[in-house]
Amino acid sequence: MGRLTETPAWQALARHASNIAPRHLRELFADNPQRFEQLTLQHGRLLLDFSKQRVDATTLQLLRELAATADWQGWIARMRDGEAINHTERRAVGHCRLRAGNDAPDEVRAVLQRMEDFCDRVHGGQWRGFSGERITDVVNLGIGGSDLGPRMAAQALAAYRQPDLRVHFVANLDSADLASELVRLNPRTTLFIVASKTFTTLETLTNARTARDWLLHAAIDESAVARHFVAASTNLEATAAFGIAPENVFPFADWVGGRFSLWSSIGLPVALAVGFRNFAQLLAGAHDLDEHFFSAPAERNLPLTLALLGLWNSNFLDAHSQGIFPYSHSLRLLPTHLQQLEMESNGKRVDRDGQFVDYSTNPVLWGEPGTNGQHSFFQLLHQGSELVACDFIALGRSDFPLPGHHSNLLANCLAQSSALAFGQTAEEARAAGIDEALVPYRTFPGNQPSTTIVLPELSPFTLGQLIALYEHKVFCLGVLWNLNSFDQWGVELGKQLASRLAPTLRGERQDEELDASTRGLIAHLRQFRN
Ligand code: F6P
Numbered sequence: 001m002g003r004l005t006e007t008p009a010w011q012a013l014a015r016h017a018s019n020i021a022p023r024h025l026r027e028l029f030a031d032n033p034q035r036f037e038q039l040t041l042q043h044g045r046l047l048l049d050f051s052k053q054r055v056d057a058t059t060l061q062l063l064r065e066l067a068a069t070a071d072w073q074g075w076i077a078r079m080r081d082g083e084a085i086n087h088t089e090r091r092a093v094g095h096c097r098l099r100a101g102n103d104a105p106d107e108v109r110a111v112l113q114r115m116e117d118f119c120d121r122v123h124g125g126q127w128r129g130f131s132g133e134r135i136t137d138v139v140n141l142g143i144g145g146s147d148l149g150p151r152m153a154a155q156a157l158a159a160y161r162q163p164d165l166r167v168h169f170v171a172n173l174d175s176a177d178l179a180s181e182l183v184r185l186n187p188r189t190t191l192f193i194v195a196s197k198t199f200t201t202l203e204t205l206t207n208a209r210t211a212r213d214w215l216l217h218a219a220i221d222e223s224a225v226a227r228h229f230v231a232a233s234t235n236l237e238a239t240a241a242f243g244i245a246p247e248n249v250f251p252f253a254d255w256v257g258g259r260f261s262l263w264s265s266i267g268l269p270v271a272l273a274v275g276f277r278n279f280a281q282l283l284a285g286a287h288d289l290d291e292h293f294f295s296a297p298a299e300r301n302l303p304l305t306l307a308l309l310g311l312w313n314s315n316f317l318d319a320h321s322q323g324i325f326p327y328s329h330s331l332r333l334l335p336t337h338l339q340q341l342e343m344e345s346n347g348k349r350v351d352r353d354g355q356f357v358d359y360s361t362n363p364v365l366w367g368e369p370g371t372n373g374q375h376s377f378f379q380l381l382h383q384g385s386e387l388v389a390c391d392f393i394a395l396g397r398s399d400f401p402l403p404g405h406h407s408n409l410l411a412n413c414l415a416q417s418s419a420l421a422f423g424q425t426a427e428e429a430r431a432a433g434i435d436e437a438l439v440p441y442r443t444f445p446g447n448q449p450s451t452t453i454v455l456p457e458l459s460p461f462t463l464g465q466l467i468a469l470y471e472h473k474v475f476c477l478g479v480l481w482n483l484n485s486f487d488q489w490g491v492e493l494g495k496q497l498a499s500r501l502a503p504t505l506r507g508e509r510q511d512e513e514l515d516a517s518t519r520g521l522i523a524h525l526r527q528f529r530n
Helices: 008-020 025-031 057-069 072-080 095-099 106-124 148-156 175-182 202-218 224-228 236-242 258-263 265-274 276-295 302-316 334-346 378-383 406-422 426-431 436-442 460-481 489-505 516-526
Strands: 040-043 046-049 137-141 166-170 190-195 229-233 249-251 321-326 364-367 389-395 450-455
Touching: 008 057, 008 302, 025 406, 040 302, 046 302, 046 460, 057 302, 057 460, 072 276, 072 460, 095 258, 095 276, 095 460, 106 249, 106 265, 106 276, 137 202, 137 265, 148 166, 148 258, 148 265, 148 334, 148 460, 166 175, 166 265, 175 202, 190 202, 190 224, 190 265, 202 224, 202 229, 202 489, 224 229, 229 236, 229 265, 236 249, 249 265, 258 265, 258 334, 265 276, 276 302, 276 460, 302 389, 302 460, 321 334, 334 364, 334 460, 378 406, 389 406, 406 450, 426 436, 450 460, 489 516
Parallel strands: 137 166, 137 190, 190 229, 229 249, 321 364, 321 389, 389 450
Antiparallel strands: 040 046, 046 450
């Protein structure tokens, strides 16, 4: 398509932005009483309201022209045809195949069947620990995509938890993470899942070795490992070398990216936490959204619309910060999962042609659940100097209903998006009887753009839809920005340096080439003899 910023579609957007950017959402709403009807989309029972975005019908039309220029449908076809669209790693991108139901590849369905059998044995008490006792606790040892997705999903589906089985997640290399779990656990009744696509990740292998030592300290001999360790990985040689029995390994293919791997055997802790049938519903919800994404035209396509709004905010309104605010305690880890999904995918500055881009790419993404966030950083959103694009996520029904909570929760969600959009003028403050000296402090500029996503309820199916919605948003943004969303070379440099510094910190080698700050810090830290 040539240089993105030189395409007619981009240039038309740039001209249009100079008209729209100075306009206030108050005006946009006053000009068009049909705004809500025209700027909402629905897929099944999932609603996307983007009427509080700073766009009009022309903006959307121009953004869709940009999507056509970027050939978004051609890229979907390339992904579906199994082309190696992750070109820097020469890999296809196949996570949608994992949740394709009867159309999933045979090897995927075979692993799902094994996962189901395994879950049944653990839940039914047929799978026993070395002492003959049933499993009461499962600990997932993984990090990044091998932790965040399943951790978030297991927590989001707390209302569906299996009785008598607790599922824990340990990710950090800091021993405080694993140690604080182990003190509460019994080695005779604890099962570990070592979740690592590569099975080479320092954090996960360190935690797995420590967990194995902890188990063997209590067990009679090494045969206990087979009763207490299973793995989810693509690296069968490494799982065998670790001592995990081949029948305890749930494999997946290298065309599954880490941050898209929840749908593979990396989802095993979710299946154990909520039961395999609910895990299958999670896959079904994601598949339903896939079908929508693959077939809906641009003007009705939810993921594409989310992506186009993201691009508009980043590139034409200069909003370099994206807040994610689920008004759902159960979805409190969604922002953390989306941080990896979006920032590891599209936090890049070199395009698919190896050129430096001359436009902003992914904004900094962050967030907290409502209403908690309202009592911490929302002040900055209302009266600070930053433009922050916000996603509000609301549930029609509570997953843990107690009288008097949910309507107040929803009222707060709607009040925040409304206050952020429309603010309060000085005249309104005066009319409300505010003392003149306080009027500047009690005015709110508004005009913060937001989208509200409403799920009818938080079920495995709707959660699957929601996660897939964001996955495809990420895909579309990568297409629009001409990025490879599926590699992550940026995390490598730090990893390499850490492996060089560890022996220096332990005093096993001198490293004269280190920078003065790192050398000074090592000298200081060595006094603590770690
Ligand atoms: O952070 C880099 C990364 O490669 C992620 O993409 C991945 O999800 C994570 O590390 C964990 O990798 P693995 O599953 O191979 O242990």
